[in-house]
Amino acid sequence: MISTIVSSVLFLGCLALILSEKIHRTITAIAGAALMVFIGKILGFYSESGALEAIDFNTLGLLFGMMILIAMLEPTGFFQYLAVQAARASKGSPVRLFVLLGTITTVLSMFIDNVTTVVLIAPVTILISQIIGISAMPFLVAEALLSNTGGVATLIGDPPNVLIGSAANLSFNDFLIYSFPIVIFVWAGALILLRYLFRKELSKKPKSIKAIMRLNPSESLNQPKDARRILIVLGGAIFFFFIHHTLHISPAVVALSAAAIALVWVQPDVHEMFKRIEWSVLVFFAGLFVMVGGLEHAGVMDLIVSVFVQFSDIDPLLFGVGMIWVVAALSAIVDNVPITIALIPVIKGLGENGLDISPLWWALAFGAGFGGNGTIIGASANIIVATLSEKTSTPITSKIWNRRGLPVMLLTCLISSILYAIFFRWM
Amino acid sequence: MNITACMEKNVVSVHESVSIKDAAKIFVKKHIGLLPVVDDEKKPIGIVSIGDLLALELPGFVSFLSDVDFVHDFGAVENTRPPLKVLNKSVKTIMKPAFTIETDCGLLLAYALMLQHNLQYLPVVSKTKKLVGIVSRVDVGAKILSTWQKAKK
Numbered sequence: 001m002i003s004t005i006v007s008s009v010l011f012l013g014c015l016a017l018i019l020s021e022k023i024h025r026t027i028t029a030i031a032g033a034a035l036m037v038f039i040g041k042i043l044g045f046y047s048e049s050g051a052l053e054a055i056d057f058n059t060l061g062l063l064f065g066m067m068i069l070i071a072m073l074e075p076t077g078f079f080q081y082l083a084v085q086a087a088r089a090s091k092g093s094p095v096r097l098f099v100l101l102g103t104i105t106t107v108l109s110m111f112i113d114n115v116t117t118v119v120l121i122a123p124v125t126i127l128i129s130q131i132i133g134i135s136a137m138p139f140l141v142a143e144a145l146l147s148n149t150g151g152v153a154t155l156i157g158d159p160p161n162v163l164i165g166s167a168a169n170l171s172f173n174d175f176l177i178y179s180f181p182i183v184i185f186v187w188a189g190a191l192i193l194l195r196y197l198f199r200k201e202l203s204k205k206p207k208s209i210k211a212i213m214r215l216n217p218s219e220s221l222n223q224p225k226d227a228r229r230i231l232i233v234l235g236g237a238i239f240f241f242f243i244h245h246t247l248h249i250s251p252a253v254v255a256l257s258a259a260a261i262a263l264v265w266v267q268p269d270v271h272e273m274f275k276r277i278e279w280s281v282l283v284f285f286a287g288l289f290v291m292v293g294g295l296e297h298a299g300v301m302d303l304i305v306s307v308f309v310q311f312s313d314i315d316p317l318l319f320g321v322g323m324i325w326v327v328a329a330l331s332a333i334v335d336n337v338p339i340t341i342a343l344i345p346v347i348k349g350l351g352e353n354g355l356d357i358s359p360l361w362w363a364l365a366f367g368a369g370f371g372g373n374g375t376i377i378g379a380s381a382n383i384i385v386a387t388l389s390e391k392t393s394t395p396i397t398s399k400i401w402n403r404r405g406l407p408v409m410l411l412t413c414l415i416s417s418i419l420y421a422i423f424f425r426w427m
Numbered sequence: 428m429n430i431t432a433c434m435e436k437n438v439v440s441v442h443e444s445v446s447i448k449d450a451a452k453i454f455v456k457k458h459i460g461l462l463p464v465v466d467d468e469k470k471p472i473g474i475v476s477i478g479d480l481l482a483l484e485l486p487g488f489v490s491f492l493s494d495v496d497f498v499h500d501f502g503a504v505e506n507t508r509p510p511l512k513v514l515n516k517s518v519k520t521i522m523k524p525a526f527t528i529e530t531d532c533g534l535l536l537a538y539a540l541m542l543q544h545n546l547q548y549l550p551v552v553s554k555t556k557k558l559v560g561i562v563s564r565v566d567v568g569a570k571i572l573s574t575w576q577k578a579k580k
Contacts, residue, residue: 080497207503
């Protein structure tokens with residue numbers, strides 16, 4: 001009993017610290033993990049080997065492999081190139097530019113994590129909107145929201161999906177079958193709603209269309225040869241993601257092999273490339289895995305499962321839809337990664353108690369993915385566009401986010417709930 | 428030879444209470460690159476460079492992007508001016524900490540300091556820390572090079 005209480009207090013304390021942002025979340029995670037192992041050793045519920053087993057190396061490997069590929073693609077200017085092409089294709093129409101940049105961001109975020117997508121596309125978005133003389137704000141808000149939305153579509157688009165895929169043994173194709181079609185509708189709904197919410201800003205007449213027609217796409221691509229090579233490898237990796245289940249190889253092996261091939265082919269400055277890897281994210285994940293592993297060993301998860309099992313008479317459809325909204329609400333306030341890592345063992349436990357949990361994995365993915373849109377701190381992508389916008393004449397405030405992001409979160413959760421209910425029996 | 432051999436003794440400075448807009452006027456009129464900011468006792472408490480003022484107009488995306496070589500027309504950005512609210516603030520709000528040297532500083536040391544701290548200008552102060560002159564990289568560099576002609580074989 002004492003171990004359940006102590007470990008729960010430690011975990012909730014760490015969540016609160018992550019929420020308060022007083023200390024960097026990675027520091028909280030690694031300190032929390034060390035404390036969990038320490039306390040677990042004293043109280044006898046956790047050990048070093050238990051902690052190591054709790055780390056999902058499949059998730060870390062997949063994230064690490066993709067990070068290497070993107071860290072190599074970043075300096076080639078490929079993302080800048082896409083945005084410049086979009087700008088020229090828009091011919092200066094703000095609405096067309098809005099749709100094009102939004103679509104590019106969504107497609108990129110399906111294969112690249114949302115934060116990286118936004119980090120690479122937002123600066124050139126600010127450039128484009130400022131030289132034609134319109135506010136960058138609608139574009140930046142839309143890019144964050146649409147990258148969060150697009151990421152839900154694939155196994156590799158979003159860290160919660162990587163976690164869910166690894167825990168539930170869902171393949172890349174499972175996501176294409178169950179998540180992708182729903183995300184298409186959700187995305188279209190989000191884009192239409194955003195177009196409406198920003199109707200005033202987007203109807204402003206640009207001051208200087210000529211300037212974007214003079215942007216030179218080929219000059220924006222710094223290293224075309226490297227870009228081509230990395231894109232070929234990335235394409236190959238995506239092909240192998242399609243068939244990884246049939247070949248019985250894990251997504252982590254696909255990603256890490258692709259990273260290895262790209263490294264051999266391009267031979268970048270390794271020191272510079274590794275600087276662009278988000279080590280803090282990887283350590284954050286590892287720390288959370290160890291902490292949640294401690295909760296499991298202390299019996300906290302069994303306790304939560306036994307509470308949930310009492311509600312198992314509830315219609316499973318209602319349970320799933322409820323899960324979408326509860327997880328979404330939580331993800332709007334706290335980082336969706338700890339929530340996903342903590343809920344995975346709970347869902348697994350419900351499965352061991354005889355519940356059909358396969359639809360619940362999708363409910364978790366939708367809630368964690370779309371929930372982050374609700375607040376300015378709900379997802380890292382939101383924080384990034386808000387920070388970048390501070391250097392423009394129209395900074396993104398939480399007031400703006402509540403009027404634009406929150407409706408999008410509610411609509412995306414609503415559409416996904418409806419589609420979830422319709423397709424429930426096939427999930 | 429020390430720094431007094433090449434410094435500009437007729438140094439233009441501004442009081443900390445001067446507005447950014449008025450400081451800009453001095454930059455234009457005197458055609459200079461750096462203005463030491465001084466207190467009532469003429470002691471330098473900071474510096475404002477022409478670049479610090481231009482940074483107020485430069486769009487933020489320039490610092491986010493690795494290069495803007497592919498941009499051939501700044502379009503609407505070319506004609507943005509900092510808002511009056513910003514221009515009416517005092518120079519104290521944007522000044523950088525003053526890095527100064529004393530009058531007995533050697534030329535090569537002065538040059539090394541400018542190089543390492545990435546400074547184009549160095550204000551020179553007296554023993555009592557009062558502003559007495561200013562040198563540019565060209566002032567110091569040309570003075571050093573002038574000694575080469577006298578070098579023995």
